[in-house]
Amino acid sequence: MSALLESWPAIWLTLKLATITVVILLLIGLPFAWWLAHYKGKLKPFFEALVALPLVLPPTVLGFYLLTAFSPNSYLGSLWITITGEQFIFSFNGILFGSIIYSLPFVIQPLLTAFSQLGTHVKLTISTLGISPIRGFLFIILPIIRPSIISAATLGFAHTLGEFGLILMIGGNIPGKTQVVSIALFNQVESLQYEQAHALSMFLLVISLVSLTLLYKFNRQARLFSAQQRHGALL
Amino acid sequence: MEVTIDDKHKIVGMFGESGAGKTTMLKVMAGLVNAAQCTMHLPMHCINTKGRYNPCVYIGADSALFDHLNVAENLTLVIRHSESRQSNSLDLDEVLGLCGISSLMSKMPWQLSGGEKQRVCFARGLLTGKKLLLLDEAFSALDWKLRQVMHQVLRTLASKNGFRAIMVSHSLKELSLCASEVIVIEQGAVLNQMSIKSAVDYQIGSTQNVEVNKADYFCAVNGIFSHIDDQDSSLQVWLLSKSEAVSESQNNGQNKSKDKSRVQTDACRLYVKVPSVNSAEMNNNQFVSALLLPQKGEPRSFALNANQLSVSRHDNNQTSMVNCFPVCISNIIENTTGVVVSGRWHGQVFHSLITIKSFQTLNIKVDEKLYFVCKAL
CATH class of the missing domain: 2.40.50.100 (RNA polymerase II/Efflux pump adaptor protein, barrel-sandwich hybrid domain)
Incomplete structure (x- = not known):
């Protein structure tokens, strides 16, 4: 337990990072996925590829590009320093931005699927009932796809917990500032502190397992629910 | 495709083979589909506006309720969020009574039968406050008895609450019971626009060389309710009315129909059975009981095969x-x-x-x- 307490700053930082990442991703992802699901232009495959890109790209590649783009010598990096007065890389903001890009597909994909499966009839019903698109989105469409929102949030959260390469690249290894659990663990193993490493690994394992179990339990209920609906529709 | 509907017709039927373009026409009117070649002219109404500002509400045979909400929530959602609702729009209790769905309030959409679902969809359409109903086979899952009740509801709404409806059906018989005018559509074009009487005759004329189902031949008879038979309480006595269509006599106000009933003699009476309705239906639908016991002088159409x-x-x-x-x-x-x-x-x-x-x-x-x-x- 004391071993776990020693790593508390890293755990706290990781949970904070994952939570803020998920919140921001949902705020951006919901409108973006809605737009992309209804966008029928030529660039659709390109946008879909862009969303899926972080899935296939090694995190270190992403990290490298972010590092060069936001280094204090670069235009973006110096702009950030002028606005906020602090450096973008090797800061919490830096790893937050990295995480958002890194976990983007895990949040957007389930939402995109949900919006695409919704079909046009829901949208048409909302409009013929005289309900404005914004109210319809907030009070009808979001509640309908709630199971998908929960899975998107859980996947995004769990995926951010396991982030390593990108954070190491862009955030470095500053305890209490950019040192997340996975990096702290690497440090402990490097310095042969196996007891702390065990505690931390177990903690990470349990959290991931619990969140995924909850996710699948919820999804199963949602599936059962829709199966009942289909059954009802057939009768 | 271009249609003009006169203001005196409160309920207009649209009739045609499947695939003739009835649904498309209605969806265009409701502003749900873009199709430049369809135009509908209704005096007093600005049609062809997009979606929610359109004065029409589209109610289809397979219109879906929102599956994650129960019936009550589906209906209150419209009351809360629909922008077309006005202070004089029908309220929830009125609509529940009209459609006989009070007992379904706590059910989820997938627990409803097809007919129940259609009545809830109709109720939801009424709650939007829009006065133009586009009914696309909206009662197709109801049995004939209940369907007649809904026709009665529709006629009452048209005469008392200023609703207008365009009703699509492949059954001329259904249309003849409520509509005063029929638009016949064939292969995406308006073939004819005529009174319901001539449509029925037209149908009979056009099928003379074709082997058709016996049920295809029918006539719509207009009667005015007189009284229950003195000897047999299961028989209603209706007097044949001379008016061409039911809704016309409704439009012309009470005076004229009173005149008519005065000139009717006992000689032109028609006996109609009092429909048998089980007590559960009676309790939750005031209009089922209205069907049982019509008001004296109430006009109605009957389809006579x-x-x-x-x-x-x-x-x-x-x-x-x-x-x-x-x-x-x-x-x-x-x-x-x-x-x-x-x-x-x-x-x-x-x-x-x-x-x-x-x-x-x-x-x-x-x-x-x-x-x-x-x-x-």
């Missing part, structure tokens, strides 16, 4: 047929399945489908005076 009517040479009182009336034969159509004999009585045309054998035995000629007989409707 041609195979229900028989032809007789004599005014024969010694049969079980309670309805017997004299007709003047106006038209005879022979085809391979039988003979349709049309006769006039009090300005209304009736059709009787008889076999070729009895046609030859009776030796019927046009302009002859004969009797049509049938059991209580």
Whole structure:
């Protein structure tokens, strides 16, 4: 337990990072996925590829590009320093931005699927009932796809917990500032502190397992629910 | 495709084969589909506006409720968020009474039967406050009895609450019970626009060389409720009205229909059975009871199938047929399945489908005076 307490700053930082990442991703992802699901232009495959890109790209590649783009010598990096007065890389903001890009597909994909499966009839019903698109989105469409929102949030959260390469690249290894659990663990193993490493690994394992179990339990209920609906529709 | 609908027609039917473009037409009117080649002109209404500002609400046969909400939540959602609702729009209790769905409030959409779902969708449409209802086979899952109740609801809404409706159906019989005018659509074009009476006659004329189902021949009879029969409480007595269509007599106000009922004599009566309704239906639907006991002087249409009517040479009182009336034969159509004999009585045309054998035995000629007989409707 004391071993776990020693790593508390890293755990706290990781949970904070994952939570803020998920919140921001949902705020951006919901409108973006809605737009992309209804966008029928030529660039659709390109946008879909862009969303899926972080899935296939090694995190270190992403990290490298972010590092060069936001280094204090670069235009973006110096702009950030002028606005906020602090450096973008090797800061919490830096790893937050990295995480958002890194976990983007895990949040957007389930939402995109949900919006695409919704079909046009829901949208048409909302409009013929005289309900404005914004109210319809907030009070009808979001509640309908709630199971998908929960899975998107859980996947995004769990995926951010396991982030390593990108954070190491862009955030470095500053305890209490950019040192997340996975990096702290690497440090402990490097310095042969196996007891702390065990505690931390177990903690990470349990959290991931619990969140995924909850996710699948919820999804199963949602599936059962829709199966009942289909059954009802057939009768 | 271009249609103009006169303001005097409160309920207009749209009729055509499947695939003729009825649904597309309605969806264009509701602003749900873009199709430049369809235009609808309705005086007093600005149609062809997009979606939510459109004055029409589209109610289809398979309109979906929101599956994650129960019936009550589905309905209150519209009350809370619909921008077309006004202070004088129908409130929840009125609509529940009209559609007989009070007992369904806590059910989820997937627990409803097809007919229940359609009534909830209709109720939801009424709650939007939009006064133009586009009904695309909206009652197709209801049994005939309940469907007639909903037609009655629709007519009441049209005459009392200023609603107008365009009703799509592939059944001319259904349309003849509520609509005053019919638009016939064929292969994406308006073939004809005419009164419901001529549409029924047109249908009969156009099928004379085709072997058709016997149920396809029918006539819409307009009557005015008079009283319950003195000897038999299961029989209603209706007097035949001379007006061409029910909704017209409704539009012309009370005075005229009173005049009409005064000139009706007992001679033009039609016996109609009091419909049997179980008590559960009675409790949750005021309009089922309205169907049971119509108001005195209330006008209504009946669909009378041609195979229900028989032809007789004599005014024969010694049969079980309670309805017997004299007709003047106006038209005879022979085809391979039988003979349709049309006769006039009090300005209304009736059709009787008889076999070729009895046609030859009776030796019927046009302009002859004969009797049509049938059991209580």
